[in-house]
Amino acid sequence: MQYNTKTYITLLTLILIGTSACKKTQVSVDDAEEIVSPTTGTRSQFTLDSIFLYAKQVYLWNDALPSYAAFNPRQKYVGIGSDITTFRNELFDISQLKINAATGSPYELPVYFENPKYSNLQVGRSIPGSTAGIGIPSTAVLTSKIIPSGKKTVAYLALGSFPSLSSSKAALDQAFVELAAANPKDIVIDLRGNGGGYLETAEYVADLIIPASLNGKVMYSEVFNQAMQNGTAPILKHQPYLDANGKTAVYNGRNATMADVDYTIAGNTYKFNKKGSLQTIQSVYFIVSGNTASASEMLISSLKPYFDVKLIGEKTYGKPVGFFGINIDQYSVFLSSFLIKNANGWSDYFTGMQPDIAIKSLENPVLGDPNESCLSAALELINGIKKLAVSKLATTDKITVNRTGLSQPTVVESFMLENRLRLRK
Structure with a gap:
């Protein structure tokens, strides 16, 4: 089955693990470990165990994690500080173990000091459809217009975010009806302030842009680690799977769990399904910045195999991963769990997508102004006046980490939740 709504964060589930001060629900890693976590201990110790053991099976880069005995979370984090500080320290250390060979740095090299770039832990248990963290702006279409330029007729569309499709579909449909009337071959999509949102909405925008000839072609796939794909992550039996109404679903005559979800590539591949009347686009130009992230980057990536795509502005944030929430005691843990790959299998933009034309944008640009x-x-x-041989801005070459504050560029990323995962057939 599939949920009615979808997002870059996916399904959150409800399960209480380790609430007893003397005994816990066993969440060992089955036969994958010679030594599993103890069955007695404090509530804090159980949570430390669970964070590591879930990562051992669910984390995208779980191949970099040592055994439970070698990591030894109970000893490693004793006496550090408050529970939340301790748990976040553990998650940070887990996130820094896998090194990106292309950069020599961790894939989750922090943007905010001592915080993984992607994975995170929040206080509070979450349910499907709720929000956690900072919300995204509620307006999708900021500006849309047709711009006569030289001998060209260019479509321009500024998207502030990807709110829920139900709240943005009407505005998107209206904008594309007006753009389609001019039969433009080129479209400029302004994503410089778009930190992401609902993947379902980003997918809908892609379907509005493409011609009908791309119907059924791969838009992108979500690729989990091998254990998840093979269905050998038994720890997920401790996380219930909820249906579209937030109720426990039934699978094979019993309550479904997250271990029953289809994590195969085939089961998590999304394809184009043409929407609207626009059929003429041949080239797509994206205006981007360090705040262009997540669903915005997915939109760019998914169109690259099929269109002449160019980027103008500053290097994007770099988030080709997604996750679903795991509830452990009173916390929600979001472990990077899958890669977002386009039809060509490309997902290598962990440090951001470099612009073809590097230009530093003004803080408050007049959107849609040709000047x-x-x-x-x-x-x-578009008119062949500017060439691509333009030096990149020094400020976009890399993200530098400032352990005492924020690094630049920064991105405000939301945690809008939508249910995406489907049970195995």
Whole structure:
């Protein structure tokens, strides 16, 4: 089965683990470990155990994790501070173990000091459809217009975020009806302030852009680790699977759990399904910045195999991963769990997508103004005036970590929740 709504964070489930001060529900890693976590201890110790043991099976880069005995979370984090500080320290250490060979740094090299770039832990148990953390702006379409430029007719669309499809579909449909009337071959999509949101909405935008000839072609796939794909992550039996109404689902005559979900590539591949009347687009130009992240990057990546795609502005945030929430005691843990790959199998933008034309945007640009620096550069590129041999901005080469504060560029990323995962057939 599939839920009615979808997002870059996915299904959150309800299970209480380790609430007793003397005994816990066994959440060992089955036969994968010679030594599993103890069955007695404090509530804090049980939570430390559970964070590591879930990561051992669910984390995208679980191949980099040592055994439970070698990691020894109970000893490693004794006396560090408050529970939440201790648990976040553990998650941070787990997230830094897998090194990106291309950069020599961890895949989850922090943007905010001592916080993994992707994985996170929050106080509070979550349910499907709720929000956690910072909410995203509620407006999808900021500006849309047709811009005559030289001998070209160019479509321009500024998207502030990807709110729920139910709240943004009407505005998106109206914008594309107006753009389609001009039969443009080129479209400029302004995502410079778009930190992501609902993947379902980003997918809908992609379906509005493509011609009908791409119907059924792969848009992108979510790729879990091998154990998840093979269905050998038994720890997920401790997390119930909820249906579209937030109720426990039935699977093979019993209550379904997250271990019953289909984590195969085939079961998590999304395909184009043409929407709207726009059929003429041949080239797509994205205006981007360090705040362009997650669902915005998925949109860019998914169109690359099929269109002439160019980026103008500053390097994007770099988030080709997704996750679902795991409830442990009174906390929600979001472990990076899958790669987002396009039809060509590409997902290597962990440090961000570099622009083809590097331009530093103004803080408050006039969206849709042909004289605004980024849009002007896009129009010049469309008309063959500007060439691609432009040096990249030094400020976009890498993200530097400041252990005492925020690093630049930064991105405000939301935790809008939508249910995506489907049970095995």
